[in-house]
Amino acid sequence: MSLACEDIHIRLGGRPILEGVTLSAAAGEILGVVGPNGAGKTTLFEVLSGRLAPDRGRILLNGRDVTSLKLHARARQGLARTYQSPVVPDALTVGEVFRSARQAYPPYLTRFHAEWAAEAVGLDVLPSAMAGSLEALNRRKLLLACLLMRRPRVMLLDEPAAGLINAEIDELDAIIRRLAREMDMAVLLVEHRLELLSATADRVVVLDLGRLIAEGPPEATFDDPRVRAAYFETASP
Numbered sequence: 001m002s003l004a005c006e007d008i009h010i011r012l013g014g015r016p017i018l019e020g021v022t023l024s025a026a027a028g029e030i031l032g033v034v035g036p037n038g039a040g041k042t043t044l045f046e047v048l049s050g051r052l053a054p055d056r057g058r059i060l061l062n063g064r065d066v067t068s069l070k071l072h073a074r075a076r077q078g079l080a081r082t083y084q085s086p087v088v089p090d091a092l093t094v095g096e097v098f099r100s101a102r103q104a105y106p107p108y109l110t111r112f113h114a115e116w117a118a119e120a121v122g123l124d125v126l127p128s129a130m131a132g133s134l135e136a137l138n139r140r141k142l143l144l145a146c147l148l149m150r151r152p153r154v155m156l157l158d159e160p161a162a163g164l165i166n167a168e169i170d171e172l173d174a175i176i177r178r179l180a181r182e183m184d185m186a187v188l189l190v191e192h193r194l195e196l197l198s199a200t201a202d203r204v205v206v207l208d209l210g211r212l213i214a215e216g217p218p219e220a221t222f223d224d225p226r227v228r229a230a231y232f233e234t235a236s237p
Helices: 041-049 071-076 094-102 111-121 136-148 166-182 194-200 218-222 225-232
Strands: 003-012 015-025 030-034 056-061 079-081 154-158 186-190 203-208 211-216
Touching: 003 041, 015 030, 015 041, 015 056, 015 186, 015 211, 030 041, 030 166, 030 194, 041 079, 041 154, 041 186, 071 079, 079 136, 094 111, 094 136, 111 136, 111 166, 136 166, 166 186, 166 194, 186 194, 194 218, 203 218, 203 225, 211 218, 211 225, 218 225
Parallel strands: 030 186, 030 203, 079 154, 154 186
Antiparallel strands: 003 015, 003 056, 203 211
């Protein structure tokens, strides 16, 4: 399944946030999305996932126009999303979090779906462990596993490496690449860790002030003078 958006425009508070953004990610492809702070990356994910409606343009899921569908309807069509902060229910155990995810909406899933998803992301913690006690990487694995149980065909990952050390980033890189390949899943990845994108993404697109200014293979795109001027030379040290 593929995800695409065409000529996306949106204004928030009277200010243009995205202007004419067009991009696509095919099944099995990992598309990196980069740009300086304020470029519109998170707003793009809000539009793609259905939390925000664009003022103009459309979103296509496997060729079907889903622009009018709300977030929950797109989720049932196979679109999943993670957020920058790996927030989990502190008062629940890992097993209870999985049970809540299994019973979120029909068809209800079994514990075997949860066991498969935990194994798929390498989550090796006891079901009795408190979710709030997990370290950052295992929190991200838990949230990712809860989404995987529904076998999504498109995944939006918003800065999944935030708060992780280098060894954990390497592990996350391997997980993302394996899932995209084995599940034939389109992955859109917003990330500031350029080393993760260089190792993981098949292509990258670069946003600046709400406009798409470059796209292509990671290394070539990062060397683009427009990208260096907009991103690297203005990035915080």
